[in-house]
Amino acid sequence: MLRSKLLSLVTRSGSSRLMSTGTKLTSVEVNDKTGIATLTMNRPPVNGLNLELLQDLKASIDEIEGNKSRGLILTSSSPTIFSAGLDILEMYKPDKDRIRAFWSQLQDTWLALYGSSVPTAAAINGHSPAGGCLLATSCEYRVMLPKFTIGLNETQLGIVAPKWFMSAFLSVLPQREAERALNQGRMFSTEEALKVGLIDETANSKEEAIEKCAAFIGTFAKVNPLARSLTKQQFRAADLQQLENERKEDLEKFLFFVNQPAVQKGLGIYLEGLKKKAKKQ
Amino acid sequence: MLRSKLLSLVTRSGSSRLMSTGTKLTSVEVNDKTGIATLTMNRPPVNGLNLELLQDLKASIDEIEGNKSRGLILTSSSPTIFSAGLDILEMYKPDKDRIRAFWSQLQDTWLALYGSSVPTAAAINGHSPAGGCLLATSCEYRVMLPKFTIGLNETQLGIVAPKWFMSAFLSVLPQREAERALNQGRMFSTEEALKVGLIDETANSKEEAIEKCAAFIGTFAKVNPLARSLTKQQFRAADLQQLENERKEDLEKFLFFVNQPAVQKGLGIYLEGLKKKAKKQ
Amino acid sequence: MLRSKLLSLVTRSGSSRLMSTGTKLTSVEVNDKTGIATLTMNRPPVNGLNLELLQDLKASIDEIEGNKSRGLILTSSSPTIFSAGLDILEMYKPDKDRIRAFWSQLQDTWLALYGSSVPTAAAINGHSPAGGCLLATSCEYRVMLPKFTIGLNETQLGIVAPKWFMSAFLSVLPQREAERALNQGRMFSTEEALKVGLIDETANSKEEAIEKCAAFIGTFAKVNPLARSLTKQQFRAADLQQLENERKEDLEKFLFFVNQPAVQKGLGIYLEGLKKKAKKQ
Numbered sequence: 095m096l097r098s099k100l101l102s103l104v105t106r107s108g109s110s111r112l113m114s115t116g117t118k119l120t121s122v123e124v125n126d127k128t129g130i131a132t133l134t135m136n137r138p139p140v141n142g143l144n145l146e147l148l149q150d151l152k153a154s155i156d157e158i159e160g161n162k163s164r165g166l167i168l169t170s171s172s173p174t175i176f177s178a179g180l181d182i183l184e185m186y187k188p189d190k191d192r193i194r195a196f197w198s199q200l201q202d203t204w205l206a207l208y209g210s211s212v213p214t215a216a217a218i219n220g221h222s223p224a225g226g227c228l229l230a231t232s233c234e235y236r237v238m239l240p241k242f243t244i245g246l247n248e249t250q251l252g253i254v255a256p257k258w259f260m261s262a263f264l265s266v267l268p269q270r271e272a273e274r275a276l277n278q279g280r281m282f283s284t285e286e287a288l289k290v291g292l293i294d295e296t297a298n299s300k301e302e303a304i305e306k307c308a309a310f311i312g313t314f315a316k317v318n319p320l321a322r323s324l325t326k327q328q329f330r331a332a333d334l335q336q337l338e339n340e341r342k343e344d345l346e347k348f349l350f351f352v353n354q355p356a357v358q359k360g361l362g363i364y365l366e367g368l369k370k371k372a373k374k375q
Numbered sequence: 376m377l378r379s380k381l382l383s384l385v386t387r388s389g390s391s392r393l394m395s396t397g398t399k400l401t402s403v404e405v406n407d408k409t410g411i412a413t414l415t416m417n418r419p420p421v422n423g424l425n426l427e428l429l430q431d432l433k434a435s436i437d438e439i440e441g442n443k444s445r446g447l448i449l450t451s452s453s454p455t456i457f458s459a460g461l462d463i464l465e466m467y468k469p470d471k472d473r474i475r476a477f478w479s480q481l482q483d484t485w486l487a488l489y490g491s492s493v494p495t496a497a498a499i500n501g502h503s504p505a506g507g508c509l510l511a512t513s514c515e516y517r518v519m520l521p522k523f524t525i526g527l528n529e530t531q532l533g534i535v536a537p538k539w540f541m542s543a544f545l546s547v548l549p550q551r552e553a554e555r556a557l558n559q560g561r562m563f564s565t566e567e568a569l570k571v572g573l574i575d576e577t578a579n580s581k582e583e584a585i586e587k588c589a590a591f592i593g594t595f596a597k598v599n600p601l602a603r604s605l606t607k608q609q610f611r612a613a614d615l616q617q618l619e620n621e622r623k624e625d626l627e628k629f630l631f632f633v634n635q636p637a638v639q640k641g642l643g644i645y646l647e648g649l650k651k652k653a654k655k656q
Numbered sequence: 657m658l659r660s661k662l663l664s665l666v667t668r669s670g671s672s673r674l675m676s677t678g679t680k681l682t683s684v685e686v687n688d689k690t691g692i693a694t695l696t697m698n699r700p701p702v703n704g705l706n707l708e709l710l711q712d713l714k715a716s717i718d719e720i721e722g723n724k725s726r727g728l729i730l731t732s733s734s735p736t737i738f739s740a741g742l743d744i745l746e747m748y749k750p751d752k753d754r755i756r757a758f759w760s761q762l763q764d765t766w767l768a769l770y771g772s773s774v775p776t777a778a779a780i781n782g783h784s785p786a787g788g789c790l791l792a793t794s795c796e797y798r799v800m801l802p803k804f805t806i807g808l809n810e811t812q813l814g815i816v817a818p819k820w821f822m823s824a825f826l827s828v829l830p831q832r833e834a835e836r837a838l839n840q841g842r843m844f845s846t847e848e849a850l851k852v853g854l855i856d857e858t859a860n861s862k863e864e865a866i867e868k869c870a871a872f873i874g875t876f877a878k879v880n881p882l883a884r885s886l887t888k889q890q891f892r893a894a895d896l897q898q899l900e901n902e903r904k905e906d907l908e909k910f911l912f913f914v915n916q917p918a919v920q921k922g923l924g925i926y927l928e929g930l931k932k933k934a935k936k937q
Contacts, residue, residue, distance in 0.1 A: 213839070234836065252599035254606050266832045270547045270572060273610050274515065277494070277603055278594050291832060313840050318814035318922070322839055325816050329835050360599070533880035535887050551828045551853060554891050555796065558775070558884055559875050641880070 117150035121171075122157060129164035130308050132217075136171040142181035143225045145192065148199040155206045165311030166210060167304055168233055169217040176216075176242070179224030182368075185352050186361040197348050200225075201258075201341055208232040208262060209334050211323035213314050215307035218293065219300040223247045223281060224255070231262040234326075235310040236293040237303040243281040244292060250279035252360040254351065256344055261333040266291055398431035402452075403438060410445035411589050413498075417452040423462035424506045426473065429480040436487045446494040446592030448585055449514060453501055457523070460505030463649075466633050467642040474633070478626050481506075482539075482618060489513040489543060490615050492604035494595050496588035499574065500581040504528045504562060505536070512543040515607075516591040517574040518584040524562040525573060531560035533641040535632065537625060542614040547572055679712035683733075684719060691726035692870050694779075698733040704743035705787045707754065710761040717768045727873030728772060729866055730795055731779040738778075738804070741786030744930075747914050748923045755914070759907050762787075763820075763899060770794040770824060771896050773885035775876050777869035780855065781862040785809045785843060786817070793824040796888075797872040798855040799865040805843040806854060812841035814922040816913065818906055823895040828853055 119137045124130070133154050135141040158166050170176045184196045207214065207229065215235040222230050222244040230236050230244060238244065246263055248255040255263075255276060264272050271290055274280070287293040294310075297303035314322055327334070337344065351357060400418045405411070414435050416422040439447050451457045465477045488495065488510065496516035503511050503525040511517050511525060519525065527544055529536040536544075536557060545553050552571055556563070568574040575591075578584035595603060608615070618625065632638060681699045686692070695716050697703040720728050732738045746758045769776065769791065777797040784792050784806040792798055792806060800806065808825055810817040817825075817838060826834050833852055837844070849855040856872075859865035876884060889896070899906065913919060 234839070249598045249602040249606050252602045254602050254609065257609060257612075260610060264831070265835070268549065268572075268830065269545070273546070273607070276610060277515070277598070277607050279598055279602075291830075317811045317839070317841055320918075321811040321814045321816050321841075325811050326835070326839050328816065328819060329822060329838060331819075356601075530879045530883040530887050533883045535883050535890065538890060538893075541891060549830065549853075550826070554827070554888070557891060558796070558879070558888050560879055560883075637882075 117153050119147045119150040120154045122154050124161070124163055125308070128308055128312070129162075130167060130311055131158045131161070131163040131165070131212075132167045132169060132304060133158065134169050134171050135177055138172065140175045140178035141170055141172060141226070142178050142183070143200070144181035144184050145196045145199055147181075148196070148203045152199065152203040152206050155203070155210060159211055163212055165213040165215065165308070165314070166233075167215050167217055167307045167311070168207075168229060169300065169304065170220055172220055173300075174242075175220040175226075176218045176222040176244075177226035177229060178221070179226045179228075182361055182365055186358065186365055188352065193349065193352070194345065197345050198341075201337060201344065204228065204232060204258060204262075205334060205337060209327055209330060211319075211327070213311045213322070215310050217297075217300060217303035217307050218242065218244060219303060224251070228255075228259050228262055231266050231292070235307060236266075236287075237295045237297050237306040237310075238284050238287060238293045239297060239300065239303060240284045242284055244284075244287050245279070245281040246276055247279040247281050249277060251364065252357060256348065257340075258333065258337045258344070261336065265330075265333070398434050400428045400431040401435045403435050405442070405444055406589070409589055409593070410443075411448060411592050412439045412442070412444040412446070413448045413450060413585060414439065415450050415452050416458055419453065421456045421459035422451055422453060422507070423459050423464070424481065425462035425465050426477045426480055428462075429477070429484045433480065433484040433487050436484070436491060440492055444493055446496065446589075446595070447491060447514075448496050448498055448588040448592070449488075449510060450498040450581065450585065451501055454581075455523075456501040456507075457497075457499045457503040457525075458507030458510060459502070460507045460509075463642055463646055467639065467646055469633070474630065475626065478629050479622075482622055482625065485509065485513060485539060485543075486615060486618065490608055490611060492600075492608070494592045494603070496591050498578075498581060498584035498588050499523065499525060500584060505532070509536075509540050509543055512547050512573070516588060517547075518576045518578050518587040518591075519565050519568060519574045520578060520581065520584060521565045523565055525565075525568050526560070526562040527557055528560040528562050530558060532645065533638060537629065538621075539614065539618045539625070542617065546611075546614070679715050681709045681712040682716045684716050686723070686725055687870070690870055690874070691724075692729060692873050693720045693723070693725040693727070693774075694729045694731060694866060695720065696731050696733050697739055700734065702737045702740035703732050703734060703788070704740050704745070705762070706743035706746050707758045707761055709743075710758070710765045714761065714765040714768050717765070717772060721773055725774055727775040727777065727870075727876070728795075729777050729779055729869040729873070730769075730791060731862065731866065732782055734782050735862075736804075737782040737788075738780045738784040738806075739788035739791060740783070741788050741790075744923055744927055748920065748927055750914070755911065756907065759910050760903075763903055763906065766790065766794060766820060766824075767896060767899065771889055771892060773881075773889070775873045775884070777872050779859075779862060779865035779869050780804065780806065781865060786813070790817075790821050790824055793828050793854070797869060798828075799857045799859050799868040799872075800846050800849060800855040801862065801865060802846045802858060802860070804846055806846075806849050807841070807843040808838055809841040809843050811839060813926065814919060818910065819902075820895065820899045820906070823898065827892075827895070 121134045121136060123132045135147065137147045184193060214233040216230040216233040218230050218236060218238040221242050224247055227244050227246050246255045246259055260276060267290060282292055284296055288296055295306050297306050402415045402417060404413045418428045465474060495514040497511040497514040499511050499517060499519040502523050505528055508525050508527050527536045527540055541557060548571060563573055565577055569577055576587050578587050683696045683698060685694045697709065699709045746755060776795040778792040778795040780792050780798060780800040783804050786809055789806050789808050808817045808821055822838060829852060844854055846858055850858055857868050859868050
């Protein structure tokens with residue numbers, strides 16, 4: 095459905111074309127006029143970040159870096175969910191090898207997105223909790239549609255956002271706001287997110303959100319791309335380096351925590367709740 | 376007097392009880408309904424932070440952590456002073472052993488408060504200079520009564536706030552505001568403190584302040600306590616670690632500075648002024 | 657011309673005198689009443705920061721620290737340019753030894769200004785791009801005249817602001833604002849700079865700007881100078897230490913970057929543009 099929508103867009107406007115079909119769970123579309131790539135997450139129903147979606151996201155980011163796009167706009171094919179965050183099925187009664195691969199891939203994908211050489215913006219066209227918020231705050235700019243929510247709500251789920259989730263969060267929020275929201279596992283409405291600086295603009299449709307993201311990326315039109323990317327990477331170096339240095343400890347910490355019986359029990363109850371909810375609908 | 380007031384409160388409302396009489400200079404009262412502990416500093420006339428009050432504070436924090444309270448509200452038994460900060464008598468013509476114990480205890484008490492596993496809030500019911508401001512900014516939330524002042528005014532007294540006082544200050548204020556206020560030794564009025572973010576709310580009475588603190592702590596009602604405390608401690612880890620790593624150097628630096636003849640002279644003049652003021656009243 | 661202006665000021669008001677003629681490219685005037693030194697950059701036409709101006713700035717800062725001035729106000733003898741930043745002639749087809757001396761001197765001058773023991777303020781009486789903005793943000797307070805611009809516009813020139821330029825920038829701007837402006841190479845108008853916190857006040861004339869800077873420095877009148885300078889230096893220690901630790905790498909990084917053919921080409925084109933512009937005027 096996404097494909098046909100994109101193709102119809104191409105046919106209609108003639109101003110964009112589908113560049114990549116390289117991954118199953120993401121699509122990359124580069125606008126011919128602007129040179130900006132839109133990276134769409136497409137793992138229905140909620141863009142749960144499982145191993146494969148994280149792999150595809152990383153591959154698409156690499157592709158966009160490689161094809162000399164002027165920028166990257168991250169969005170979702172779902173009309174109501176940007177990304178629901180980490181796929182709980184990866185963490186509930188996990189396979190020993192797969193869960194290691196999963197977390198390592200999350201680290202890799204984040205390092206690629208947060209440290210990306212091209213300008214990045216998120217068109218947040220749906221709810222964006224936990225890992226969804228991580229992806230959004232790892233971009234340089236955020237435009238969000240009304241009536242959705244965004245935040246790092248890990249504590250509400252009985253888990254702890256890793257240090258590097260906090261780094262991305264702190265790159266947009268003041269320390270006092272960031273700490274309180276993290277401790278509360280607070281989800282911000284679009285209006286609240288705008289007020290506090292968690293997002294930069296609102297838009298009334300996905301198209302408008304993408305336009306506004308493109309306008310932000312357009313502010314770099316006359317900036318030397320190499321100088322720009324070195325500047326961004328130097329600015330973000332401490333955050334990136336911290337994870338680079340602590341990858342193994344970060345993985346072990348996650349594995350230890352996720353394997354706690356209390357955490358497994360909590361995830362089980364949460365999944366049960368999701369199933370019941372799904373049946374009702 | 377505090378005791379009778381608390382007991383009368385218990386009698387009247389039946390909703391709270393006095394949990395602890397373990398320390399001389401602090402009292403801990405846990406509200407039966409909310410499970411929130413109020414920790415009251417009670418060293419008249421100004422809650423000067425001497426060795427014993429710091430020991431009692433630490434013991435009370437430990438007790439609150441141990442008794443599964445839902446949160447900690449720090450306040451004062453004085454109607455005009457939250458805490459006047461470090462007791463100058465500990466620093467003026469000090470005993471060699473006692474001043475070491477004093478500073479180490481200050482470090483311990485701060486590590487316990489700033490890193491506390493339970494949600495913390497300060498009901499600032501009086502002036503809160505220097506060490507008083509440190510205690511307040513080490514909590515996660517601050518409600519203050521009107522017509523009082525708060526700030527790190529060390530430079531006004533000719534001394535230097537240690538690095539970790541600055542960490543707590545920076546956890547609530549933007550860097551530009553924090554540095555300027557530190558350099559000026561600025562005391563903020565309640566209104567100014569609210570405006571700049573040094574406090575979060577105002578209240579017209581101690582009771583209202585405690586209620587507002589309890590409401591803040593209530594925002595964690597549905598949050599997993601373990602996930603919450605790990606999140607908070609991870610967020611504050613760099614600040615806490617910095618002092619842990621530099622405890623000895625921090626102690627020696629303090630001792631070197633406080634033993635400077637110019638500093639001793641300054642403290643002497645300050646104490647003389649306090650005595651004269653006391654006589655007049 | 658500057659000299660005669662200063663002398664006429666002395667004659668007129670009797671309240672200030674010219675203290676220093678020690679350097680060619682800067683002048684230092686200490687106000688008798690306030691004890692505050694005004695340090696004026698005087699390298700027409702644009703106060704381009706070449707080796708000699710940086711040496712003179714450092715010597716003047718040292719002099720002001722040494723002569724017990726109550727504070728330092730940095731300003732420019734030009735009516736339209738505070739400082740145009742690093743002199744591009746130092747970087748274009750550079751002499752191997754001189755460019756090393758140039759960058760080392762820039763490091764030294766910044767360490768002296770950012771870590772200065774006396775209160776510092778910038779009376780920004782003209783445009784202040786790149787290195788000019790570095791000097792301004794390394795002071796503790798900024799007052800700017802209308803209709804000028806300020807910012808770290810390095811990326812616009814195809815170069816990268818070093819990490820320590822970013823430190824000074826981050827000492828006044830929130831992280832989100834700082835990163836975006838750095839990546840964009842954004843120049844802020846006086847009004848924009850005020851709004852975002854990049855400057856603290858505006859003034860309608862150089863005299864008024866200097867008065868407002870003096871008023872800021874006057875807020876320290878009753879503060880112990882030693883306690884104040886130790887507080888400031890401790891607050892800025894991490895930033896200062898970072899450059900101290902990385903001086904050599906920072907120099908090599910700069911040399912590597914500036915000697916890239918693409919950068920040399922860019923600087924050449926830029927200089928050509930300046931020449932044409934100069935001819936027209």
